[in-house]
Amino acid sequence: MIRSALSDATIRWTIAGFLVLALVGTLFPNWILNNTMFGLAYGLAVLGLLLLWRTGLVSFGHALYFGMGAYAVALLERYTGATDIVMRLGAAMTVAGGTGFVLGFVLRHYRGIFFAMLSMAFSMVLYGVLVKTEALGSTDGFSVSQTTILGWQPQSKYPLFLAIVGLCVIATTGVQLYLHSALGHLTTSVRDNEIRVEYLGYSVATAIHVKYVISAALAGVAGGVMAMALGQVDPDSMVNWTVSGELVFITIMAGPGSVVAPFIGAITFEFLRTFAFELAPHAWQLIVGGTLLGIIFFMPEGLWSLTRLISRKREKVR
Amino acid sequence: MTGTPVLRVRNLHKSFAGIVAASNINVDVADGEVVGIIGANGAGKTVFVNMITGYLKPTSGSIEFSGREITGIRPRDATRIGVCRSFQISQVFMTMTVLENLLIAVSLAGKERKSLLAPLRSRERIRECEQVMERYKLTEHRDNVTRTLSQGVRKLLDIAMAVVSNPKLLLLDEPTSGVSSDEKFRLMDLVMNALKEQGTAVLFVEHDMEIVQRYVDRILAFYQGEIVCDAPPDVALKDPKVIEYVLGESHGPANDSESALGAGHA
Numbered sequence: 001m002i003r004s005a006l007s008d009a010t011i012r013w014t015i016a017g018f019l020v021l022a023l024v025g026t027l028f029p030n031w032i033l034n035n036t037m038f039g040l041a042y043g044l045a046v047l048g049l050l051l052l053w054r055t056g057l058v059s060f061g062h063a064l065y066f067g068m069g070a071y072a073v074a075l076l077e078r079y080t081g082a083t084d085i086v087m088r089l090g091a092a093m094t095v096a097g098g099t100g101f102v103l104g105f106v107l108r109h110y111r112g113i114f115f116a117m118l119s120m121a122f123s124m125v126l127y128g129v130l131v132k133t134e135a136l137g138s139t140d141g142f143s144v145s146q147t148t149i150l151g152w153q154p155q156s157k158y159p160l161f162l163a164i165v166g167l168c169v170i171a172t173t174g175v176q177l178y179l180h181s182a183l184g185h186l187t188t189s190v191r192d193n194e195i196r197v198e199y200l201g202y203s204v205a206t207a208i209h210v211k212y213v214i215s216a217a218l219a220g221v222a223g224g225v226m227a228m229a230l231g232q233v234d235p236d237s238m239v240n241w242t243v244s245g246e247l248v249f250i251t252i253m254a255g256p257g258s259v260v261a262p263f264i265g266a267i268t269f270e271f272l273r274t275f276a277f278e279l280a281p282h283a284w285q286l287i288v289g290g291t292l293l294g295i296i297f298f299m300p301e302g303l304w305s306l307t308r309l310i311s312r313k314r315e316k317v318r
Numbered sequence: 319m320t321g322t323p324v325l326r327v328r329n330l331h332k333s334f335a336g337i338v339a340a341s342n343i344n345v346d347v348a349d350g351e352v353v354g355i356i357g358a359n360g361a362g363k364t365v366f367v368n369m370i371t372g373y374l375k376p377t378s379g380s381i382e383f384s385g386r387e388i389t390g391i392r393p394r395d396a397t398r399i400g401v402c403r404s405f406q407i408s409q410v411f412m413t414m415t416v417l418e419n420l421l422i423a424v425s426l427a428g429k430e431r432k433s434l435l436a437p438l439r440s441r442e443r444i445r446e447c448e449q450v451m452e453r454y455k456l457t458e459h460r461d462n463v464t465r466t467l468s469q470g471v472r473k474l475l476d477i478a479m480a481v482v483s484n485p486k487l488l489l490l491d492e493p494t495s496g497v498s499s500d501e502k503f504r505l506m507d508l509v510m511n512a513l514k515e516q517g518t519a520v521l522f523v524e525h526d527m528e529i530v531q532r533y534v535d536r537i538l539a540f541y542q543g544e545i546v547c548d549a550p551p552d553v554a555l556k557d558p559k560v561i562e563y564v565l566g567e568s569h570g571p572a573n574d575s576e577s578a579l580g581a582g583h584a
Contacts (some may be wrong), residue, residue, distance in 0.1 A: 004437065182425035183434040189422050192411040199371070199409070200426040200479065201397035 005173055006227035014172050014260050022165045025158060033161050035274055039267030042250055046221035046262035047175055049251045050213030054179075055211050056191030057111070058251075061119025062242050064126050065096040065216040067239030069223025071130070072096070072140040074233045083148045087161055089224050096220020097213055104209040104215060104216075109312045114157065123244055130235040141234025157229075164225055167288050168263060171218060176259045178214070219247075249288075253295055255302015265303055322384075324349045324487050324519045325370070330379035332365055332543075339365040340543045343379070347487070352510070352529040354551070355523045356564050363523045364406070366540070367489045371403045372396040384486060400487035406492040406523075408476035412465040416456050416475055419464060420447040420482065427483035443461050446482075453512050454478040470501040473500030477509050481516065488513060490522035496528055502526070506533055527565070531555065533565075538566050 005011050025033060045066050069092030076082050076091045093273055103122055110118055130136050146153065147160055154160065178184040186207045189197050194204045226235045238245070246269070254265025269288075276287035299305045323346040331342035340362045345408060347353055355363045368374040370381055372393040381389045383401055395404075411419050424443050425434060451457045454474050459467055464475065479552040481488060493509065510533050513520055524530050530537060530551060537546040537554035541563035547554050554560055 177437075178435075180437050181435050181438075182422065182438045185418070185422055185425075185438045188413060189411050192413055193409055195405075196409040196411065196479070197426075198393045198396055200396045200423050201405060201483065202426050203394055 005177060008176060010178050010258060010260070011173050014176070014283050017260065018165050018169045018172075022162055025165070028161075030157065034229060035270045036267060037157075037161055037164055038226065039270035040168050040263060041222045041226040041229060041266075042247065042270065043222075043263035043266035044168065044171055044225060045219040046250045046254060047171060047245050047259060048218030048222075048264055049247055049264055050254075050256055050259070051175065051187060051211045051215050052181075053251060053256050054187040054191065054271040055208060057208070058116050058248060059215070060116040060241070060248060061123035062215070062219045062247050063239050063243035064119070064123035065100060065219035066223035066226070066243060066247070067123070067126060067130070067233075067235070068096045069093070069220030070097055070227040070233040070238040071136070071223075072220070073224045073227040074137070074144050077144060078142060083145055084151070085147050085149050085160075085228070088147065088228060089167070089221055092220045092224030092227075093217045094165055094220075096223065097217035100213045100216020100220075102207075104212040107212060108205040108208045108301055120241055120244060123152065123239060124241060127235050127239045127241070130239060130300055137234065139235060141232060141238075144231050144233060146231070147228045156219070160228060167221070167225070171221070172259045172263070175214075175218075179259070183207075183210065201253065214266075249292060253292060253302055255299070255304040257304035257308070261302060261304035268303060324351075324384055325521075326382040327370070328380045328382075330364075330369060330381065331364070331377045332369060332374060333377050334527060338543050340369065340376075343545055345538060345545070345548070347521060349486070350514075350517045350519055351536065352513075352520045352534050353522070354534035354537045355521060355540065356527070356530060356537060356560075358523070358564060361540035361564075362543035363490060363540050365543070367403065367491055367521070370396075370487075371401055371489055397483065397485075401489070402480040402481070402483065402487070402490065403489040404473070404477045404480045404493060406495055408469070408472040410464050410472055410475050410479065413463065413548040415461050415463055416451065416459045416467070416471075417447055417461060418442070419475055419479060420450055420456075421477040423482045424450075450478050450482055453508075455508055468501075469496040470498065470505055473497055474505060474508065481513065481518065484516055485518055487519045487521070490520060492523050492525065494524065494526055500530065503532075522551060527555065 025036065028036065045062060049059060049062060072091040072095040073088045076088060082088065107115060108116055131139055149159055149163060181185065186197065186202065190204055190207050197204050197207065223238060226238070250262065250265045250269045253269060254261040272291060273284065273288055276284035280287060295302065321365055325345065325347040328344040330340055332340040343366060355366065357363045365374060369376045372395065374389045375390040379389070380387060383399065386399070388396065388399070388401070411422065421438050421443055424446050425438060448457070453462060454477070456471065456474060456478065459471055464472060473496070477490065477493065494505060497505055506529055534551055536553050537547065537549060538545050539554060539557070539560045541559070546559045546563055547557045549557065
């Protein structure tokens with residue numbers, strides 16, 4: 001398994017890239033560290049959306065799982081006092097993945113706009129429940145206390161950052177190995193020709209369901225990471241449809257070219273939003289929206305296509 | 319009929335909102351037999367194929383495959399038990415290469431479901447695909463993306479993907495439609511020789527009577543959802559009903575088989 005993973009150039013480059021990020025992170029001031037953690041959290045969720053996109057499906061409702069992961073972390077602490085990172089992420093992944101598994105039985109029969117909007121409808125049901133339920137924190141949500149790592153209480157945010165980077169390496173490697181497996185290749189097969197997949201003896205519904213559950217679990221973990229990095233969960237910043245919109249926005253911005261692209265896209269988005277807000281507090285959306293338009297017009301394959309451009313130029317120089 | 323029936327169809331009936339698409343169909347197909355299905359457009363040929371492969375559920379009647387009742391079976395289950403098909407419009411993965419298409423087909427044909435989690439490009443799978451490509455003369459297109467290939471090559475790939483699981487029964491829906499007249503015999507020679515080696519029973523829908531006469535052991539002629547003739551080609555193509563309903567009256571007297579055979583489309 002490890003040998004198979006290390007024989008993949010993308011995985012080797014991904015590990016190297018995250019290692020560099022972990023090292024450079026020691027130099028980051030707190031605000032950059034925070035922004036990068038937010039970016040990595042979004043990147044994890046977008047990694048799941050990338051799986052669906054490669055299958056030809058777009059979900060406008062993944063804030064449902066993102067929010068479930070975040071609330072799982074907060075409620076676990078509230079009702080059991082658990083603050084350990086493994087328990088928190090385990091709870092986030094289980095709750096979101098479990099919900100994805102159940103809802104997947106409905107969603108796997110829909111395609112196109114129906115799939116996208118049905119996902120969103122489910123997320124808005126959760127939003128409504130959270131806003132109206134006092135026991136779930138209503139509109140204020142909950143605060144989340146500092147995360148412990150196997151019983152150790154770190155004094156700074158860097159150890160959490162390091163743990164998140166490690167988590168991203170595991171998730172990226174896992175998704176890359178999955179995409180290279182026969183089951184993973186069914187993503188493109190389903191997008192290309194559902195009839196042929198059925199007549200090769202495999203259920204298209206099952207293929208979509210598996211990808212949906214993986215993407216839901218990843219979004220749940222992402223929500224858990226966001227809750228730990230932000231120290232707060234509330235319906236507007238975790239479950240609202242605008243969060244789903246941001247995830248789709250980053251997916252388009254990043255492009256489907258690689259499993260690393262979601263993280264590049266998400267970190268870029270996070271810093272773009274911060275600077276845009278700094279520059280134009282009342283019209284930052286203009287800057288963010290304009291950037292996305294520019295990417296769609298000039299880089300239809302997303303930011304990842306820049307890497308191809310660079311490698312092509314390198315070949316020309318040689 | 320000689321040999322064990324691989325397919326047994328009894329009193330098959332299909333109607334869509336009162337419109338009869340197939341009625342009282344009774345057919346036996348022996349192991350390794352090649353059966354041609356002919357008929358004008360709308361005669362019920364594809365409906366018949368779709369019912370056997372599970373794309374459509376019959377309104378009534380029964381379908382048995384190797385002695386097992388398969389009426390109303392799902393397409394993927396039909397494939398798993400050995401009933402495979404190719405399509406009139408080739409159904410391949412357009413954005414993938416020929417090798418990738420075959421790798422997917424080979425991996426899904428594997429009996430071990432857990433092997434689906436292993437890397438797609440394993441040495442054994444690639445070797446198996448190379449053998450299939452050699453048999454179907456696809457080797458030169460190995461790394462070409464399917465959407466860049468000619469209709470004939472796509473048809474070959476479509477059929478090759480359908481047979482990698484060594485089916486006992488293969489249904490080909492107009493295998494030469496959209497294929498140039500230069501390519502059609504080469505394609506059919508390749509396919510039929512490969513299938514003969516595998517001992518696969520074949521049911522194929524075809525409009526081209528030259529192809530039908532050359533490759534089939536038996537003809538099923540459809541008209542308005544019913545089989546009007548079930549006989550060897552030399553008998554079927556002289557049958558007055560086949561001439562009237564399938565080949566068309568303009569093809570002249572029943573004994574003028576040469577003119578009828580060369581007529582092309584029904």
